[in-house]
Amino acid sequence: MALIGMNRRKFLLTGAALGCSAAASPLLTPVAFASAPWDNRLIALILRGAMDGLDAVQPYGDAAYAGLRPTLAAGEAAADLDGFYSLHPALAPLMPLWAKGELAFSHAVSTPYRDKRSHFDGQDILEAGVAALGTGVRDGWLNRLMQTVPGVSAETAYAIGREQLLILKGQADVSQWAPDTKLELSPQAKRLLDMVFHDDPLFQQASSEAITIAEQIAADAGGDATLDSDMAASPMMAGVQMTGDHVKLAEFAAARLRGDTRIASFSIPGWDTHNAQSGPLGRALGTLSDTILTLKAGLGDVWGKTAVVCMTEFGRTARENGTRGTDHGTGGAMVFAGGAIRGGRVVADWPGLADGDLYAGRDLMPTRDVRAHAGWIMRGMFGVDSGVVERAIFPGLDLGADPGLLL
């Protein structure tokens, strides 16, 4: 921290000498890094493309299931969870977490989005946390959480990856970064950049945050080196099957969350499995499993106070389609992991899969709102009042009964 402060100070003096308006520049304003108002960690993962909940967590105990999924139902290859649900084989590396009570699922859930089944609108509704688009709400629900809590700083919440995450967009300052981004600039270059961005708030803010974060990460790097090597040696990493962006994102998230960061979010694509689903869904579930295991390994002791919440825009058709895949549907599943989770359970008001039970004759009927589960987690982990959840974070939501997802 001291190093960054010093750089800023030097910058301030020379910047002023150059004649640019130093006082108005966020680049030159010392940022107070308050410690966060709570100690628990929340990681929100967005599964883009609509995860097939009925294949990830298979309700084999429902008499209609096998008939709906003649080629997809995994049968004995799936790991039994509780005598009704079984787990897709690609999630098998997570079974130790299930056994320890650090992994839970909810089923037959959805956002309020219905009928048009567009990925992009579905994801906007999920991340905005609203009942419908076009209501004037333009920020994300995790950002609104940040707006309700005093004492947070930009570092409290991190949007990770190269995309912009609507879930964290909004009035409250949050940090955004992608793990493989670097920025090294001469002091003069920084001064001149500040000058050419000066009249443009969008560019000014993005570049000043970039410089701050890059310096902070460089300053932290010494301390992280030992932890990273610890992590590589951790037995949890043995379950990690793949390398790729998701592992880098998870490692980066874990590194931030070991410090002052309390909330992190990133997304995992690859769930839109219209065709020959077993291949792509297996890969996507493998990615999810890797991500969760990498987070656990990277977080070390902090895992004990962590909840990972995985959400998708909607589920997929109850019947497999004509090409051994599934089309866009409604009800789906959520995945929860972490030491803060009361795991080893699938939480659901199961609607059934018989013809008459399906939504619009084709989809798993949602019986619970994704937002209610997320709301109960925020309430439990951060002490946010129910009224704040139902009015400020998810306007108009009825939280309903406590699903008991937390210890």
Place this chain on the structure above:
Amino acid sequence: MPFDPDLGAIRFGTGLSPAVPPPADAASMLSALAGPDRAAARWPIPVFAQAEPTMPDMAKLAKERRNAEKAGIAEDIAAVQARYVVQRDAARALGLANFGATVARGIGAEDAFRERLTWFWADHFTVRAKQGIIAHLVTPYVEEAIRPHVGGRFADMLKAVVTHPMMLLYLDQSASVGPDSRAARGGRKGLNENLARELLELHTVGVNGPYTQDDVRQMAELLTGLTVDRMDGFAYNPRQAEPGAETVLGVTYSDQSSLETIFAALDDLAVNPATAQFIAGQIAGHFVADEPDPALVAAMAATFSQTGGDLAAVYATMLDHPASWLTEGGKVKQPLRFVVSALRALGVDADEVAGATPQTLRQRLQQPLVLMGQTWEKPVGPDGWAEAAGAWITPQGMAARINWAMSAPGRLVKDLPDPRDLVLTALGPTPPDPVVFAARAAESKVEGVGVILSSAAFQRS
């Protein structure tokens, strides 16, 4: 504000250049678009059927490989494997060459509006290679299904796209089979809604358009029969077609399943009033402003409807409209456009880029685009790249842009221009004072160039 040549080159082209003059007026932009495609002739990209290895080349070798593996003779397996490696390397080399040619066209084009239109429509009809092995065929899809139609009729582009093997594979139409068709074999194969849904939601009437799940389903049934034969390319297979008449958006089509019936539905969709409105909004939202003036969109939509989707007429309306020339608002350049416009402003020789080594193309251009958030030909979904400025000018995106601006020009350009000159070449005769000052105050040429290219003035349009 009327037509301005410099703003015309920046907003509707690939930027100002020391070598290529900006367009004199809207009429010359449109007549260039109607004229011969000089950039395509000079920096060629093969069409789909000639892009080697072609799909049949790959299908043949894959078959030989399977046969060799079945026969189990080690020598034959090794031989076919060696040929496979050669083929894969050739595919990668062509993919990279296609990228180089795309960038070269952007840098060198006299008629840069055509390049921008090609990028826009390729994004509107996004295709991704489902398997890495066919990644080199995405640009050829654009060359064949998109580029010839950018100044033509929307319906023609729509039909070219919807019958193209790359789109049929990408959105799974090739595998979709009418549930009561002969190919369904008693229900063992069936329908896939993917293309039908995106056709309505993304390609024509838009997500707020007047369609329901029933329309998606009917459209999916109507599209059955469109498929891909790995040896022959696009095919219409009547055995896959769902029998009977389908009704989409209130129109019932012939109960005779045929390509003509599908084209009839596409022709109707192409001129639906909701399509006119949606496409007008997409074009204005890409070229003029993230949230374009509704009057501009309405005028463009009216032209679209009056002309039955004549795209050149729609562009003419855009270029004539005062709202298209406001300097407030505007757009942020997406990464490919940012990089191309920077190289163009620096006076980089387009032929050198087209002939650059694979390593140069990867390290200096493709990798930086990844970090800026725009991996070449790999948008996340069929909705393509984001339009909103805020999606690109994030801390991580900005860091990647600044890094590239500060480092790549010095490595790519032998004689960097004097920053005091570049500020005028890149930004036109009236650049903002702070950028002029910064160009003068930089400690080195490299840094001066970097600051100019990083500036909001250069990255906005």
